[in-house]
Amino acid sequence: DIQMTQSPSxxxxxxxxxxxxxxxxxxxxxxxxxxxxxxxxxxxxLLIYEASSLExxxxxxxxxxxxxxxxxxxxxxxxxDDFATYYCQQYxxxxxxxxxxxxxxxx
Amino acid sequence: xxxxxxxxxxxxxxxxxxxxxCAASGFTFNNYAMSWVRQAPGKGLEWVSxxxxxxxxxxYADSVKGRFTISRENSKNTLYLQMNxxxxxxxxxxxxxxxxxxxxxxDYWGQGTLVxxxx
Numbered sequence: 001d002i003q004m005t006q007s008p009s010x011x012x013x014x015x016x017x018x019x020x021x022x023x024x025x026x027x028x029x030x031x032x033x034x035x036x037x038x039x040x041x042x043x044x045x046l047l048i049y050e051a052s053s054l055e056x057x058x059x060x061x062x063x064x065x066x067x068x069x070x071x072x073x074x075x076x077x078x079x080x081d082d083f084a085t086y087y088c089q090q091y092x093x094x095x096x097x098x099x100x101x102x103x104x105x106x107x
Numbered sequence: 108x109x110x111x112x113x114x115x116x117x118x119x120x121x122x123x124x125x126x127x128x129c130a131a132s133g134f135t136f137n138n139y140a141m142s143w144v145r146q147a148p149g150k151g152l153e154w155v156s157x158x159x160x161x162x163x164x165x166x167y168a169d170s171v172k173g174r175f176t177i178s179r180e181n182s183k184n185t186l187y188l189q190m191n192x193x194x195x196x197x198x199x200x201x202x203x204x205x206x207x208x209x210x211x212x213x214d215y216w217g218q219g220t221l222v223x224x225x226x
Contacts, residue, residue: 001169034212036152043202043216044152050210087152091211094166096142096154 002026002090006099012107019075021102023088028068032092035064035073038101039084047086048073078104109133109215111186111203116220123193127220129186129203134215137161137181140206142213143188145199145222155201156188157211171197193224 003026013019023033031051036044046055048064051071061076075082083106088099115127129141143155156167156177165177176189186203200219207214 032211036213038152043219044213045216046212046214049207049212055214089152089154089212094157095168096157096211098152098154101151 004099029092113220
């Protein structure tokens, strides 16, 4: 099975900061990677798919990059609404696997 | 707009069974693969199972293989998850999720239904 590892597990940042979260796959997954945002008590929300395609309605301050085994999610200027937990998800194989999550906290 | 709504969660004893249902609306149900994703209290997301639009193909996470069965009734726009031989570690919020066409990513999520396995 493909394992997904996110770093860091927790990130403290301020409004306006540029934030980067990394996701590594245990084997190549081409560009078959998605990113989700989850707020407490809510269902996750799709942000990015195919590593860099922005889901409709998602603000352009979110961007994704990478291929193969290393991927990044970048928030160009952190907004108050962005404090949440972020998950990557691979879909290279018939199974789907999530990373363990990165919590973005207020500094 | 697409909507999915889960039901059927609750408290069950270890070794027991439970069937979750998910009612879908706002999209052509039989065109889309559907998944179940769960989240244990205070933990991350875990994909559980997926079923193709026709229902002809199903896949499971190793943690539930042989105990859970995913199915769908396209005439009723409804997805199911039959859970048998439940364990304490199956305690979680279970989300019904619609996948994008041709891309196994989750674009519409239900609000989740809590399953608690405890004596």
